[in-house]
Amino acid sequence: xxxxxxxxxxxxxxxxxxxxxxxxxxxxxxxxxxxxxxxxxxxxxxxxxxxxxxxxxxxxxxxxxxxxxxxxxxxxxxxxxxxxxxxxxxxxxxxxxxxxxxxxxxxxxxxxxxxxxxxxxxxxxxxxxxxxxxxxxxxxxxxxxxxxxxxxxxxxxxxxxxxxxxxxxxxxxxxxxxxxxxxxxxxxxxxxxxxxxxxxxxxxxxxxxxxxxxxxxxxxxxxxxxxxxxxxxxxxxxxxxxxxxxxxxxxxxxxxxxxxxxxxxxxxxxxxxxxxxxxxxxxxxxxxxxxxxxxxxxxxxxxxxxxxxxxxxxxxxxxxxxxxxxxxxxxxxxxxxxxxxxxxxxxxxxxxxxxxxxxxxxxxxxxxxxxxxxxxxxxxxxxxxxxxxxxxxxxxxxxxxxxxxxxxxxxxxxxxxxxxxxxxxxxxxxxxxx
Amino acid sequence: xxxxxxxxxxxxxxxxxxxxxxxxxxxxxxxxxxxxxxxxxxxxxxxxxxxxxxxxxxxxxxxxxxxxxxxxxxxxxxxxxxxxxxxxxxxxxxxxxxxxxxxxxxxxxxxxxxxxxxxxxxxxxxxxxxxxxxxxxxxxxxxxxxxxxxxxxxxxxxxxxxxxxxxxxxxxxxxxxxxxxxxxxxxxxxxxxxxxxxxxxxxxxxxxxxxxxxxxxxxxxxxxxxxxxxxxxxxxxxxxxxxxxxxxxxxxxxxxxxxxxxxxxxxxxxxxxxxxxxxxxxxxxxxxxxxxxxxxxxxxxxxxxxxxxxxxxxxxxxxxxxxxxxxxxxxxxxxxxxxxxxxxxxxxxxxxxxxxxxxxxxxxxxxxxxxxxxxxxxxxxxxxxxxxxxxxxxxxxxxxxxxxxxxxxxxxxxxxxxxxxxxxxxxxxxxxxx
Numbered sequence: 102x103x104x105x106x107x108x109x110x111x112x113x114x115x116x117x118x119x120x121x122x123x124x125x126x127x128x129x130x131x132x133x134x135x136x137x138x139x140x141x142x143x144x145x146x147x148x149x150x151x152x153x154x155x156x157x158x159x160x161x162x163x164x165x166x167x168x169x170x171x172x173x174x175x176x177x178x179x180x181x182x183x184x185x186x187x188x189x190x191x192x193x194x195x196x197x198x199x200x201x202x203x204x205x206x207x208x209x210x211x212x213x214x215x216x217x218x219x220x221x222x223x224x225x226x227x228x229x230x231x232x233x234x235x236x237x238x239x240x241x242x243x244x245x246x247x248x249x250x251x252x253x254x255x256x257x258x259x260x261x262x263x264x265x266x267x268x269x270x271x272x273x274x275x276x277x278x279x280x281x282x283x284x285x286x287x288x289x290x291x292x293x294x295x296x297x298x299x300x301x302x303x304x305x306x307x308x309x310x311x312x313x314x315x316x317x318x319x320x321x322x323x324x325x326x327x328x329x330x331x332x333x334x335x336x337x338x339x340x341x342x343x344x345x346x347x348x349x350x351x352x353x354x355x356x357x358x359x360x361x362x363x364x365x366x367x368x369x370x371x372x373x374x375x376x377x378x379x380x381x382x383x384x385x386x387x388x389x390x391x392x393x394x395x396x397x398x399x400x401x402x403x404x405x406x407x408x409x410x411x412x413x414x415x416x417x418x419x420x421x422x423x424x425x426x427x428x429x430x431x432x433x434x435x436x437x438x439x440x441x442x443x444x445x446x447x448x449x450x451x452x453x454x455x456x457x458x459x460x461x462x463x464x465x466x467x468x469x470x471x472x473x474x475x476x477x478x479x480x481x482x483x484x485x486x487x488x489x490x491x492x493x494x495x496x497x498x499x500x501x502x503x504x505x506x507x508x509x510x511x512x513x514x515x516x517x518x519x520x521x522x523x524x525x526x527x528x529x530x531x532x533x534x535x
Numbered sequence: 536x537x538x539x540x541x542x543x544x545x546x547x548x549x550x551x552x553x554x555x556x557x558x559x560x561x562x563x564x565x566x567x568x569x570x571x572x573x574x575x576x577x578x579x580x581x582x583x584x585x586x587x588x589x590x591x592x593x594x595x596x597x598x599x600x601x602x603x604x605x606x607x608x609x610x611x612x613x614x615x616x617x618x619x620x621x622x623x624x625x626x627x628x629x630x631x632x633x634x635x636x637x638x639x640x641x642x643x644x645x646x647x648x649x650x651x652x653x654x655x656x657x658x659x660x661x662x663x664x665x666x667x668x669x670x671x672x673x674x675x676x677x678x679x680x681x682x683x684x685x686x687x688x689x690x691x692x693x694x695x696x697x698x699x700x701x702x703x704x705x706x707x708x709x710x711x712x713x714x715x716x717x718x719x720x721x722x723x724x725x726x727x728x729x730x731x732x733x734x735x736x737x738x739x740x741x742x743x744x745x746x747x748x749x750x751x752x753x754x755x756x757x758x759x760x761x762x763x764x765x766x767x768x769x770x771x772x773x774x775x776x777x778x779x780x781x782x783x784x785x786x787x788x789x790x791x792x793x794x795x796x797x798x799x800x801x802x803x804x805x806x807x808x809x810x811x812x813x814x815x816x817x818x819x820x821x822x823x824x825x826x827x828x829x830x831x832x833x834x835x836x837x838x839x840x841x842x843x844x845x846x847x848x849x850x851x852x853x854x855x856x857x858x859x860x861x862x863x864x865x866x867x868x869x870x871x872x873x874x875x876x877x878x879x880x881x882x883x884x885x886x887x888x889x890x891x892x893x894x895x896x897x898x899x900x901x902x903x904x905x906x907x908x909x910x911x912x913x914x915x916x917x918x919x920x921x922x923x924x925x926x927x928x929x930x931x932x933x934x935x936x937x938x939x940x941x942x943x944x945x946x947x948x949x950x951x952x953x954x955x956x957x958x959x960x961x962x963x964x965x966x967x968x969x
Contacts, residue, residue: 163866166866424601424771432597432599460666
């Protein structure tokens, strides 16, 4: 999928966006004045509602030790008999704010009253500035407009509503045996570091019992959202929710699991690709490992190496830094691992084997050309104020730099998806609030 | 110590640089043509020689699983009865190059012949581009000039000789009871990411038995060089060597240990401050921890957080990212730790307690002013080619941003020294080779 304009991308999104049966979504936008910085700001309020409350829902949350109030409430909601709606706001994350839990609970109660649900049927989500307090009165005032906007055709209003500084809405879908899974995401880490949250909502009309969904969701997350590694920061609000309306019955579990996994993997890649500062996506596949945990750790060591990230940004095939990142993890955490059979490839070119680099006269030129053809777009110079701006507002394409690391000592493999590190990242993150 | 010019800094260095008794150093500079990129390049060859080989030496090396050839040889040298000289080259790191060990051994033999030593008395060190092969013939040809330059007055020629793109030479000394410890360092990580090596040489004339020195050196390294955390990358060549000429006897072990520690700590801070891209040094002190390992891990989580590093660079007191970095480590690796008593200060200002931020109307302004006064120098805009250049070539001063994290649950503490993340870092590392 390559898009030439924002409207071409939007057209494609519409083909993905049909809601599964049994769901409605609506969103509204309003202004409020934050207590902390008293000047008008915009907030989106997004509702995802089931036609009838469902017992079949699952969620995984951030493991950060200081979770936001919505995450604390969400964990409690997992014990409820049913889920009836999800209420999402952007702009204010409600993390470590005084009386944050009470504020979110008041909103859930107001949304429930609007929709004819129990308050405990409503799962809250918030993303935005950490530390600010939710403008509860203004949000309650906006609820009727969000409820009035509910419709059962497209998930796009929700995909747009949950965005903060995301460049574009992210939607992925899969169809299986008359049923559908549709997922939306807002970016995290490098993509949305200012607002520091990844939110994902997965809706399906395929009947999947609660216990099965709660087993399948963590498995799907493990090698999708937990396989992306952008800046190693983990937000206080990360949330992935899956819910089934149960309308389409008789779908085999394996078929649903595969569809769920495909949607998660697609959204995870979208999240990486969405980075304002991302010029290259990298896929680091570690194979021949004794176990998948080791394969993942080595892959993350490469994907998180600032030096290799910078080299990748500059189309510099610095294989020394690549080997350094592999050796850093293994030497420090798994000195028992025999590295003598380690082989490393870049775009299929063998660059390291038998403990030494394989560098021919044209290696540098070949690899640099490989990096260049995988570039999402060329860096534009900063403006007069030193600010870098992305040249386009839709996903450029699906190119990636493929890095292969074969440890040669076992059967396990894992692929980590990462990105390079650019001036745009620094600009976005150093210059954001001050 | 604040310096107003490069020459003022050089004058101060000379006051630190007197060699302990029993040592001579010399360096020479020559041109060679690398096989890999056939155009002329400069290399420095530096000799550190003892008046007579000493049994009292110690060394710690990188734990990277792909260590350079000199590190592999250095580990073997620890079993030798004596050390007589250290031979250091810059420009080519001799890491993962075919027949790298043989090349370094040939140089050791040539240096030994020049100095009247056994080849096994010579410890080799190399820093520079990873993957290139050592120009052995050119280096052997330059050895007589390095030997002829040996003198017993100042360590400065060695501090200059081991530099690569370091902004300035780094020397620290301590005097105790008629004896001295003098150390030199070349930077690592962010400072020298291209060349990816930290080399440290610690010379003393105080008599310290080999076994004692090998016990004290790792302890001194633990909370100095192992307490700095710039970009989490660990080079394939990091080396710290300590050697005693044994001339001054009768110094109490505790006094020597304190002097060694002071020199290591000073050099470690110099290494951080030397970063071309460093605008703020941060000292993250974690106290109230159940053990020092946990305190260090939490400190490193903050110091290595790309989001907080960027905020610091922009003088943005983003305490949300600070709390996020603390919670990321504890939640993922130590979910057993009770975080309810965690208190966080920035420059002495309490910003987090009882699970919530402490933000008053003027907090943002106060903290931003605190970041600004700790800035080493202001960012200069990039030149027309988009390249950022540091405005000065000497250490700006010794300011630092002090971050305090009190977990409130134990007696242990640890201080990690880190730095911010700037455009200069990206520019240096993305644009270096290609």
